[in-house]
Amino acid sequence: MKTFQPKIVVFLLIVTLFNSCNSVKRVSENQHLLTENNLIVNDEKVVNDTISNTIVQKPNTRIPIPFVEMPLRLFIYNIARPNIDSILMEKYYNNPKKMERKSKLLSRKQLDKLIESKSNFNKWIKNTGEAPVIIDEELTKKSTKNLENYYKSNGWFNVKTDYEINRKDNKRGTIDYKVETGSPFIIDTVSATIASPSVQKIYEEHKNESFIKAGKQFKDSDLYNEEDRITNLMRNNGVYHFSQDYVRYVSDTLRGNSTMTLETVIDNRLIREEDGTSRREPFKFFTIKDVNIYTNSSFKNRNATLTDSTNYEGYNIYSVGKLRYKPKAITNAVFISPNTIFKDQARPLTSRLISNLRTFKYPNIEYIENQDTTLTANIYLTPLKKFELGISAETFQSNIQTVGFSFNPSLLIRNVFRGAETLELSGFASIGSSKDANNGNDQFFDINELGANLKLSFPRIFFPINTEKIIPKSMFPSTKISLSASSQTNIGLDRQTFTGIFNYKWYPSRKVTNRLDFFNIQFVKNLNTAN
Template sequence: MLVFITLFNSCDVVKRVKPNEHLITKNTIIEDDKVNKEERVNNIILQKTNSGMNSLLGFPLKLHVYNLARPNIDSIIDAKVLSDSSKVRWKTKLLSKKQFDKEIESRKNFNNWLKRTGEAPTIYNEDKTIKTVNNLRKYYYSIGWFDNEVTFEVNKDSTKRAQVTYNVVKKKPYFLDSLNPIISSPLIDSLYPKFIKPTLLKKGEQYNEQNYENERERVTNYLRNAGFYYFGQDYIRFETDTIDTNHKVNTDFIIANRLIRTEDSTRVAPFKIFKIKEVNIFTDENFNNQYKAISDTTVYKNYNLYSKEKLRFRPKALTDAVFINKGDIYTDLARSRSLRYLNDLQMFRYPSIEYIENPEDTTLTANIYLEPKKKYALSLDLDVSQSNIQTIGFSVTPGLKIRNIFRGAETLEISGIAAIGASKNRSDDVSSFFDINEFGGNIRLTIPRLFTPFNTDSIIPKYMSPSTAINISTTSQQNIGLDKQTLSGLLSYNWSPSRTVTNTLELFNVQFVKNLNTSNYFGVYTNSYSRLNNIAQDIGYITSNENLSIPTEANQFINDVLNENTSLIPEDEDFKTVHNIEERKQRLTENNLIFSTSFDYKKDKRTSIFDNDFSIFKWRVELAGNLLSNLSEVFGSSKNENGNYEVFGVAFSQYFKTEIDYIKYFDLGRNNVFAFRSFAGIAIPYGNSNSIPFAKSFFAGGPNDNRAWTAYNLGPGSSSSTNEFNEANFKIHLSAEQRFSLFGNLKGALFVDAGNIWNVLDNVTDDRATFTNLNSLKDIAVGSGFGLRYDFDFFVLRFDTGFKTYDPSEQEGSRWFRSYNFRNAVYNIGINYPF
């Protein structure tokens, strides 16, 4: 393959390069005799090599696609087809005139598509090279090397290729020395000692033009938040002096007076500090009522609330969202916080704030315009599905959203689910056709403040947009797995201390899961049943043509084995297998009561969906069962036969769980992104539990995990488990992915995934499935592969192919590349990127 690419590249890369032209195959910047590979500097070059030219394989795919196109397709078609009347007559008889015209048009369109999709060869241009030299000089000047020299050399060969080398000699840099303020407005001049302390222009540091721009922005923000409503960056300028200063930069920091323009004149005046005279909130502004008169006026805590109809909101609900206060000086911060809070309420369409100057007393009137959204919103989702348990299923999910339900900007959301389906293993085709069903409901109330019996403003002020969520949901399943019934309740608080940080405290999260059909365990987990049945046949418990009945004989066989009433003894592998099957069966069939408290911290530095150079850090900690355990001890509750406390006849779960997730993106330029993810999580049972509920366990594999294994199919540890759902209470996962552009919106990726799950500090005894010490890290599975992604702007459709690179379930010495082929590959289809 590499030989083919090399030959293809060498023979075809200059196909569209004319005899007197040269394809640029390499650009090099040599800075003081050393090659500079920094992306920021190399991006200054105007004529970049074709994409892929300097990659690992050196294969410019887009250039080759472009070269497949004919540069003069119209002339070729005219000469070879249209000019030959006999050929035209023959083809029009064969295809018809309309089809013939379509064929000619399709050939032209395909040729144009090759040109659009491909990439034209980068032909050496001396004028652009000279411009690059000038831009390099400007760049090095901007970071302190005022006397730099830049030259270039071009090496052209007989194969129509060229390599360009830019030589940079930086010479001696210049350093900041004095900073002299020249401020025209007395009020701003009086604040100079305060806002200059954190200056970015520090004496002794090397000159950097960007620091001047950042300083201009910093000072502007300071003054805009100090009451100077009309101040802008244009009023700040810097004048530097480097003449006879021995490579020192002396700077005049100039802030001019305000320029006031009227219809027929312009005048200059000192800047003044503006205060807020009035705050008016127009609560129901929209296009339809723009000419209506105000009919309802309310004054609440120095805020004037105006409505053209009856006021829909309690005044406090609106004024709590406003940080602009009567008598305060003007600040940009108060305006931005008010807009953010009003948007977070999700009650209004595009809220806006307007300031009007009162010339007679140097004050501002703040007018806030709100257009309420509709009170009621309906939704309906329909779905048709197929899975490993049903041939076909239909579901409907209706929803109702009620805004401002208690006139305090609260949102109530009510939704339900109703689903029916036909199971694959039904025995009666008539009566059981729609034997699968699931019904459920969910009620969620969102309150735009912390719903607590005490005041929390000093701890979590309102600029952090605090909110409370109260959620209650229930579901009931029939002929799905073990026929679960679930009931859950949640009380959580959410707040954002900054633009990048979000905190969530789930004060109470109660989940109750009841299994109604535990006798169907082996009907659901058929792999476990098959192993159990094979062992029973192998030891003569049943004949080779018999099968254990479910559940009676299967359960009886387990009891006989564990009570040593068969030929198996505890040292036998089959005995251990039966023990593990029973252990897993007991854990997955028991009812669960989880009463937990958790805290989530998320720091997301991504500035927009177009940002490809950022990091995301997430941490979660969860404690379950402590309150119920303490109450049980205080009230002297009795324990069951297993030594566990029970509530409503169910042993509640008690555990500690924590997760850490870190994602980092590196923008390599030219649509190349390197993405990395690391994850670690552990859940430790204690007190009233010796295992973790299935819903709180970790799993590995799948389209967003280790893509060389299907979901729930990897681990635990080095065990070669064939369970339908493999899970454990400790997980490590790492992923690295190189993403690059192919054609237009079609993108490619190369990835490596590593990780596994293990059992630790619980009741699992299988050594292969447990994490005992650092030597267990040898059981980390490694998958690698490639993927294609198509960007539809609003979502990304992803197709990944994963190969088992290191499989810990294989025998030691035979784990690397044992199944590294397309026949054993795992193909994943997903929406959006895996991380």
């Protein structure tokens, strides 16, 4: 009997699977299951994921198996009953005799739970599966419009799109999307009309970096990239009030030879008055006049009086109470410099580098516009606690140890030498019982390990010679000195380990990380080698 029951279960599963493998089982009359999309461009069938993503309706997901691709999730969906609640109502609640018979074995509450579980299981099958994709002509028209917009945005302004739905008698169908691109439009003349002389000067100096070039096929993406380039260029060269809204394009495509002109237009600054009127005036260059750094602008100090201040290389540094940081340590993390031209990129760089110090919370940086064409930069820093204690413990088991316990205390000390350095002290201790400890002659806890780590971090290259010209602070350089020691008693082998590391790290770009180990030394002393 034990071998007969599994055979019945397997047989039932096979019957259920084959019953669900009818992919149009849940497709109603006069409906058609979408089985394939064909993209035909200039009378040639094309397979292109980028273009295909513009098509709204796609066939059910197919999973590749040997020799065939199967819409497995559709088959799973077909197993579920579409009207399970009505079926359960009719089978149980509308059948008094069955309810009476079931009530002899289960309480009413248990019976309600049983019926609910059947309904929930059916919903789980539907959610795991995938409903059949029924051909919808409105969505097909939308896909055709998406294809037209895609080709127009890439220079095929005279593109023509159409579709054909192929409905079959077996409730299945395919859709052919037909595209006639025509000739792409080429930019043959590029020009720029810029109202502000200051903007004109910067634009001309960097004209060769433009994404829009004569002889290139028109693409919307080039226009968006050019807007970003011009905006970043202006805001990093002193044009404080510049934004993308001031950049627009004028084109002429009515030349009859698939060529076009493209003019970049940059208007003057728009100023809205308090009375609702507006006026335009040329953009002006802005410079940074003062940089004020508030070293402890926490919420509790919001109304406190500043009692300590200093000026270091043009930076004004303020503190509530005695200043706890070396001025150079703070200014080294700031990219906004007094008496320099405004650069928008200096703000995120400053925020990132200050956060990397692990001494302050994320800073708040604001610019205040003065009466002349200057700005005052205020940098508000909220210091983290000088000491941070951490404790963790865990219990573990492995194929070697019956049971083990570990304890890991740590202490983080910030601003150790008043230069935003961090010192981390940590220790670890563990004991465990090996499988061999079950022998009565051995002590129960026969595995132990003790160790300590010291890690000192500097937010700069710690070297006798100034390395700023080789590794500027924009590369976020850091130095780490690490010392560790551990002693381990294990099964048949005891050892002591000493490790020393001195390394530098910096980031030449967002994708590249450089690390240089000045030294990395490890000494291991094995004890009880006779074992």
